[in-house]
Amino acid sequence: MRWNLILLAAGYSRRFGDRKLLAEINGTPLYRFSLDRIRKLSEKLKESSVLVVTSYPEIEVYCRKQRVAVIRNDGTDNTGIASSIQKSLEYLETQERKRADSRMADVFFTADQPGLDETEVLAFLNQYASQNKKIGTMECRNIWRSPNVFDVCYRPELLQLSADKGGKTVMKQHTEDVFCFHTEKESQFLDIDTREDLLRISDKLFS
Template sequence: MKRVSGIILASGESRRFGENKLFYKINGKMLIEYTIENARNSLLYEKIIVFNPAVNYSVLNLNGFKIAINYDYKNGMSTSIAAGLRKVENNIDGVMILLGDSPLIDQNIINRMINIYSQNDAGIVSAYNSGIPVNPAIFSSKYFNDLLNLKGDVGGRFILRNHPEDIIRVEIDNNALLDVDTKEDLKKIFKN
């Protein structure tokens, strides 16, 4: 089994939500707790979570997680990826980029992608939906410099576009892809 670090991006500003959505309680748990539990219960070798400095993360159970603080969070997602990547152990084979506001990316999806990555030589394993790349994605260590050099509010899609020959595409169900930008999104996700 290849060693994959999970980097949970949790340093956004939640502008559309009106408050820090990751700490909004739904069904008795904060939104970010769903993502944390999914990562904790998965095959991820190492777990890293990236916050901005304004976040009081002491209310969370982060046992087993490394914490990265992104002081440059206002300059976009790329800075959060870089902050998380700087915490990765030297012997890691790859990183999985996870969004803190995607509670339905559960341990089954995470494990499936890690297993596919471990059984193949591809440098990237990415979730896709109807032919479109979506989160999460695993990038092998050969892409770490590319990830560190991303600029602005972009994730790994730039790397995906430049290396289509090195990608294994994993089709993911529509429902698992729902992320939270508004309180209405929360109602859709947790309608059951």
């Protein structure tokens, strides 16, 4: 199984009022929590790559120093999450040498979930790989969470998304093909939209 681990880090954070992903928790920029966990996941998976899509020059500089593949999505190109998904898939298709004997999947992560549990994500991906459904999601309290995984056969539909429509739009159209990994650990899905969220989640996760 070949995994493309994609971190979506190009949002403009309008509700936060500033460049959210550079805000610090215990001295660490927010985006680093997700990125560091994804890199650890990549080390544990047999075949994988990490790709970051960002609108932040600082994140691009950090990724290049760490030899993590990064592409920019900013300015008029950045029309919402759909444009980040599209840029990541277009980039991957220029890099890949597809093998008929290797199943491949794209895994999308968001950059504002500092509590994400890489052990549970690894279990999720391993279970997804062991069954026949082509879409996967982590599910908690009957809600689909992030990250989400898509077999490459869904790339054409993902490339047709627009504005702020993300992968869940495709998932809702193919519910019969969605594998749900159930977890009770809701704290790992806490995301940050406002400064109040940042303080609340920092206290909850790191007090």
